[in-house]
Amino acid sequence: MKTEQMSEKKSLLSFNLGKEIFAIPVNKVLEVLEMHKITSVPKMPEHIKGVINFRGEILPVIDTRIKFKLPDISDTSKTVIIVLDLINNGKSLILGAVADSVRDVFEVYDQDIKAVPELSVRYKAEFLHGIIKIGEDFIMLLDIEKVFSLEDVDVISEVKEALVS
């Protein structure tokens, strides 16, 4: 057993996306829902799939596969929507992210989270807090505030305005 040594333990939820495994802190997860019919909203960036009715409120749903440039595969019975509670610009932002399936809830110590080697990973290192190795698997710990930032949306509309003026 590893000695506690003042290192913090984090609880993480891991899920599958394509061939990769990602993890996010449990305290940011509000709920895990079965795949719903998603109402699409016109003229939104590609990775925003649309909205669903979540406990009587409107929840935007992000297609994480597109965000991570993974091949689009059809939904299966295991496909889920993970409802996340993020802080964006100091305000609480609740949204859903599509995942192929959930795997596990587990705990890691801070010291087990390794830094992301710059060149060997094809995803932007800025999206990840680090990598955890459990058995044979490499699990990528997501910095969800960075991943789901709203900056993409603004770019699209600025381009449009430039076209008209």
Add this chain to the structure above:
Amino acid sequence: METFQQKFIQDASELLNKLESDILILESGQDNESIDRVFRTLHTLKGASKMFGFECIGKISHNLESAFDIVRQNPIHLDKGLLNLTLHSIDHIRKVMMDSECKNEKIVKHSQDLIKQIEDLVLTFQSTPEILNSVYSEDIISGVCTWFIAIRPSSDFVKRGVHLQSIISELKELGNYKCFLHPLSGGKEGISEAWDVYLATDAEKFKIEDVFMFIQDEVELKLLSKNNLLIDAEFLKSIEIFSNEAEDKNVQKFPDTSLAEIIFKEEKSDKILENERIATLSIKVSASKIDHLMNLVSEFVTTEAELSIAADELRNSKIKVISEKFERLSRQFRDNALSIRLVPIDTIMVQLRRLVRDVSEVCHKEVEFIATGTETEFDKTIIDQLSEPLIHILRNAIDHGIELPDEREKKGKNRIGQITLKAYNAGSHAIIEIIDDGSGINIEKVREKAKLKGLIKTESDFSDKDILNLIFTHGFSTVDKISEVSGRGVGMDVVYQSIHNLRGELNVDTQRNMGTKLLIKLPLTLSIIDTSLVKVNETFLLIPISFIESCHEISHEELIGRSNQNVVIEGELIPYIYLRKELHIIAEPLSKEKLVVVLINNMRFAIVVDSIVGEYQAVLKPIHEIFKKQEIVSGFSILGDGSVALVIDLSKLIRHLMTNRILNQNK
């Protein structure tokens, strides 16, 4: 829990608004009642600020009060200098209240300067030779008068630590008095006694009111006579009898004639005390409580929709009947709750008047500002967000619309320009019109500017009406010089946006040298709207009913047949928006499609959908940040079956149409 300071700031703000309003009235003409009101407001402000530790506000009000005291007796001193100084003080006091710790040195210094300035002014008043001193107002009493004071204690007197006896004995300092205690039947809960006091004094009314400052809601004051009645034996006998017979506040009359007549009726409000009375007819409710109520109403309406659907599915006639009753009640409940949030536009009028005055001065224009229908009510949120666009419209009207007095004379117009604000209700909307009799918008100039900016290539494509609407585009301004006041080309665009954020419409109409009229149409509520539910493929959409003019059916071929995305309806060429395309739906269109024709901003266009499902009372769900910038949807609503419907934003659609036209012709 509000601290005393916060309460003071709230009350003081109201006092300042009142003061500002009266000063503006005095600017257009002196009248003694206004002077008197100003004096009393300053007096109240002084007292309150001293009590809550706002020393400098107290001093400023004290000096102004002295100035107006002199004015009361000698209105000749009421000149532009004093009025300006007073307005300036009002602005300054507002700043002081924001800096309650007195940390801002500039503000503190300015307060000192202001106090001295007013002091000096008062000195000059006092040193000018007095012209005849005469009594101008009923409230200026000279000589001993008799007053009747009715005290009706409320049940929490004891709780508040009010010691009635000691308050009444303070009256000793003002003069002679006689006090009666008699039982009350049918009074306010738990109250069983009332006090009647007759006071003979030569003190002014406000000094008497001061004594009862802490219980002013429970006290009524009436002037009985300009003579001292307490020395009259007959009077003394009468009031003895009166108090023995007195019951509550019913009609009473003195048996004798030359003496006073006292009439108290529950309904009749005493003119002197009108203000205090009116205060108790309405209650202040915190905005958050109303928001909470509105949330509950919204959920109620949504649940009622679910019930309706379930009732249909069950095919149980009994339940259906109840469900229909429920729907009617739900509508009434909704309307009632929404009306609580309604506030008359009068509340922002002082601000607007002040603005017109200030801007006219800066621009050296003479402007008369007339407002009618200010009792028209709008949703509180709407009013809060209306002041900015209105301010901008008025600024524009004065700066660019109304001509300089000499110019106007040359044109044969009255030197004084007129700006009228009309507010009224029209069906499910509330309308504000702003009309000026200035030079009108130069449509040719706008056309020129638009060509310069590359917005239009072929003149013929754009009618005068279209050109006029171009002033609402970003960055547009035909003004050559940026004046102090406006002209940066930011204004009208922002105004348009603000009005559309409130889900309203903005129409403009103008005539060269005659003037311009801006018409703002606003919904009565922001959160629940009556809509028409339509379907495009699998997606449900909602269109606000108030804009819908008509619905038609058309075959798909006929629609596509035309090249310009226009369709002929009842002889008119109307552009259309093909929702299937906008929603990127790949599935095959139906052979027969529906057209919903809408009218907004005086422009007509059609929306093509698969089918029209029915009417729906949509509760709008707040829209996420990320959806704010897109072009078609302004909100979402949850339907009775739990699915999400998109609410179409017509004003965005129309802009989208205009943008497309511009882009298309540039190809």
